[in-house]
Amino acid sequence: MLILDGEPFTSGRSRFFDQHPRFPEPGAKVFAQVKFAGLGGTWIAQVDTGAAYSILEVDVATALGLLGLKEPRTRLSTRLGTLTGQLIRHPVTLVADVGESLEVEAPFFVSPEWRGGTFLGYTGLLDRLRIALDSPANLFYFGPEA
Amino acid sequence: MSAPARLRHSADPPDAEQQIRSLLEEGQIWEAQELLKSAGDRVPAGSKIREVLSPARVRKSPVKGVDRSAEFHWLKTKAAEYPGKWVALVGEDLVASSDTLKELLARLSELRLEREPLVHHLI
Numbered sequence: 318m319l320i321l322d323g324e325p326f327t328s329g330r331s332r333f334f335d336q337h338p339r340f341p342e343p344g345a346k347v348f349a350q351v352k353f354a355g356l357g358g359t360w361i362a363q364v365d366t367g368a369a370y371s372i373l374e375v376d377v378a379t380a381l382g383l384l385g386l387k388e389p390r391t392r393l394s395t396r397l398g399t400l401t402g403q404l405i406r407h408p409v410t411l412v413a414d415v416g417e418s419l420e421v422e423a424p425f426f427v428s429p430e431w432r433g434g435t436f437l438g439y440t441g442l443l444d445r446l447r448i449a450l451d452s453p454a455n456l457f458y459f460g461p462e463a
Numbered sequence: 464m465s466a467p468a469r470l471r472h473s474a475d476p477p478d479a480e481q482q483i484r485s486l487l488e489e490g491q492i493w494e495a496q497e498l499l500k501s502a503g504d505r506v507p508a509g510s511k512i513r514e515v516l517s518p519a520r521v522r523k524s525p526v527k528g529v530d531r532s533a534e535f536h537w538l539k540t541k542a543a544e545y546p547g548k549w550v551a552l553v554g555e556d557l558v559a560s561s562d563t564l565k566e567l568l569a570r571l572s573e574l575r576l577e578r579e580p581l582v583h584h585l586i
Contacts, residue, residue, distance in 0.1 A: 331528055334535045350581070352526055357571065358551065358582040359531070370492060376549075376564040376584065389515055392490030404487065404515045412528035420526075423519035434584070440493060445519040461521045 318416050319449055319458050327447055327460035329413030334361060335455055347450065349437070349457050350412040354420075355381050359412055360435065364448070364457065368438035371425045373407070377435060378427040383407060393426050395433070402428025409437070411446075411459050419459055421445065479505040483512050492516075534581040542585045551580035 319326040335345040347364040360377070370393060378384050388403040408422045423442040437443060449458040479502040486495035499506060499516050506513050533554040541557070542550075549567040551559040558580055561567040571580065 328523065332530065332532060332535070334531075334538065336539055350528060350531060356568075358580050359528070360582055374584065380564055380568060387511075389484060389487050389512055391487040391492055393492075394490065399490070404492070406515050410524045410526050412526055414528045414530055418524040418526040418528060419521060420524040421519050421521050424515055441496075441516075442519055445521055461523070 318460065324463070325460065327416075327449060327458040329411065329416040329418055329460065330456055330458050331412055331414045333364070333450075333455050333457040345452075347457060351435070351437070352410040352412055353377065353381060354408040354410075362409070362435040362437050364437050364443070366439050366443055368436045369440050370436075371423055371438040371442045372431060372433065372436045373405075373425045373427050374433070374435045375427070375429055375431050378405075378425075381407065383425075383427050384429060391426070393428070395431070397432060400426075400428045400430045402426050402430065409442075413459075419446070419461060480507075480510060480512055483516070487512075529578060531581055538583065538585075545585050547586055549582065549584050551582050553578060553580050 318328055318330065331350050334348040348361045349364050350359050351362045352359055373383065383405050386403065386405060388405050391402065391404055393400050393402065404424050405427055406422060406424050408420050410418050410420045412418050421442055445462060447460045447462060479498065483495045483498050486498060496516050499513060534552040537552050537555050545560055548560045548562065549564045550557055551567060551571055553576055558574060558576060559567055559570040561570060
């Protein structure tokens with residue numbers, strides 16, 4: 318894994334997908350492989366340090382039984398407008414092809430109004446991790462904070 | 464004797480947990496997290512608001528991933544043929560597709576796959 322000043326910097330690595338067919342805007346993005354506690358299969362979530370918070374795709378939130386719970390209500394300003402929803406806490410696993418995967422139990426915004434995909438945002442999730450990209454090779458490195 | 468009680472109550476500052484909930488309802492999530500950090504035991508350890516807003520917990524996972532290059536290649540080259548569908552891929556094989564995630568998951572539960580599929584929504 319990556320070493321910084323002689324110490325391990327990250328613990329896992331996975332190949333990421335950079336050309337999501339679902340979003341027509343040009344430009345590569347980082348779509349990492351994740352697993353959700355309570356659902357089988359591997360899923361794709363956009364790693365977005367520009368997104369303040371993490372969001373679950375509405376169908377995924379529904380499948381996990383996370384919509385309509387008695388959770389704190391909030392609003393979130395998104396590229397699709399300001400949405401009303403709830404903050405829930407749920408484990409998501411960053412899946413490593415090489416090295417160790419990481420489970421992160423983090424707050425997610427869920428809303429029946431959200432029409433986008435799942436985002437791993439900065440506050441409360443990415444800000445607890447060490448991350449690095451090898452963009453030409455489409456490799457995403459991650460690890461727990463020291 | 465209830466009137467004086469109401470007066471006293473209305474003069475009290477809102478408790479920390481209520482303040483945090485109010486901030487959340489206004490969409491001020493970061494401010495709510497900051498207030499929680501400074502609230503100490505004024506917000507009980509077992510409260511829902513503390514549970515939701517506490518820093519993420521990170522731990523190593525035994526989950527082992529596989530190289531998904533083949534699935535990514537399918538998404539790049541075939542996704543346009545399945546607009547709006549939920550798809551499940553194993554390598555370059557489309558093992559299930561459906562208009563709804565619920566139906567896709569039901570189909571997957573009936574299949575015996577050699578490895579877990581990559582599940583994705585194509586819009």
